[in-house]
Amino acid sequence: MASTNGPEAEFSDPERIRLIQTLKDKMGEIQPTAWACLWLSDIEKLRGAAGGWPTALMAMAFHNMECDTKLAQAWAQRKRAPVSTASTPQRVPTPQASATPIRPPQAQPSSAQSSPALSPLADGRRGQKRTVSGRPISTPLQPIALGSPSANQQFSPSGGRSKSQRERCYQRDQMKCVLTKAGDPIEVAHIYPFSLQIELRPASQQSGTSFWTMLRMFWSDERVDAWFNALFPHGTETCQNLIGLCPNAHAYWGKAYFALKPIQMSDDKKRLDIEFHWLSSNPYAERVDLAQVPSLAITDHGPNETRLFDVQTLEVISSGQQICLTTDDPELRPLPNMKLLEMQWYLHRVTAMSGAGDLPDDFFHQSDDEDDVGVDFEDDQGRGDTESDYEWDTDRETWARS
Template structure:
């Protein structure tokens, strides 16, 4: 058993889940960018994207706003509140497939009096039915994942119930091609393309809950994300995870290990996709869009329920 001193040193060595927020160069680039783009307010989604964007992309945006640059207007427009960035984060917040969401909404509406709760229209109304080939590929991937991890949850050590977690939200894989293009294109402004074998260690973090804001001071510096969280709040209730093998609660900084006996037939999770997931999960958390209502995210269309997503002209 490790000594208390060693244990304390390990806890102190836990890296911040958002080290980008403390980078002086990032602070300077964001200040230059919003000044050059003549923006004093941003929505919290755009604001969060800037704080987790690749520095090289921020530098390019600043250069595009340079003196006499013809691209300054385009940068200003891309940093203004837009439907494409909102759709990206709104879609990323949805992890369950269409059928499960529709059933959940039916159950919630039957048990709830008063105004209906938020619905994720982007997922419910723009999905295509999977082809037989896609269904077969999904079934194969699920089977290989189950076999690789011995039907055991890597996080909790439980064998039942176990749900296979998709790195890329399930609903995104079923979206119409034009909607998928609208999902990927905004990411290129903030992250480089390249961000897109027997064991793999990943570090687990609980992320804090923030409120969505439609207008936020463009130069506001985010508060630091705690590196010592041991749970979160879901629907107003404290939530924790426990590992049954260690009989300990899962805390920020804990290491999770994926293993495989055959990296060719049962590959480990893609590092590129995990990296993308890590960035977008933090953008989602910092932006506060996780629990934002459709009325908050799409105020111009809240009075026309459903019509926004049903027309190709809207994309």
């Protein structure tokens, strides 16, 4: 039976099961990412899908999400997006709460469509050329209207990585893995992936198949806006989007072998409680029975007999274990953002359910021309360095302790 508060909490909801069965009667088998998203979606979105969305339009949208957007693969960093470099390194500002919430650009509904959430997908496909297999080739999609004038604010990061923000994360987490309490070597992991920073740029939103448009198919505008506002305009390179992990925990995190559920942040922002959950993985399949109930929960280990231990108590880290993160300075070294952790809680589960976490990087035949090189922002001494994604994310240098 599904847990009432763990990774399978949504799967025991009778209304969700009934709505999923209604969709199953219409569509049968669908792509694995769409299957995972529907089982984890906000219930009002699921009601809309089951009650009114045209079947052909949904099928097209789900195909786009799997083959074009590659939502789960992108979250698992199995889909590399080009990263632009800047000639002059930039400093990353300390994120401050915005007085005016920003809404991510979203598609303009078509009056001819009965499904506003999906209409941009249909509009964007008109006039596209197709290959012999019937899949579309890369043809620019029609521009979509931005959600509000404020969404055109300048996106401040240049696309590079920030060593100064990484150092703040090291200091906040006291040069230890927040899960195992192990010391060096420690790596800094992104909550919202660095490789998806390009999806925050207005120019990247000009298509009905953008990453953020796809999220709106399954989760409410309020929820998606909150996720977006936690990143915009400063992007991925802020301390609140970083977390310190030992190398094996970082590797398991990248494969969605576990997820962290946000519980609560203290009023003074100095303490954050999270809950650890191992996630079982599924082999990737092109199609999945829509009514197949997902299985995610496992107790004391991850896929492939992976385990983590608290080095201070020598106890195995198990699902449901609560972990406390602290900071001495919530302004300079803020704790991980609750909304970003919530986004991770949903999308790590989507990744595990869809089988995207264990896919090889070239599974979907990405272009060899994609650029994996990132440029660091200028550090506090005014130096800018260039590193590859792998070198930055797996940096095992022992940093000098103060």
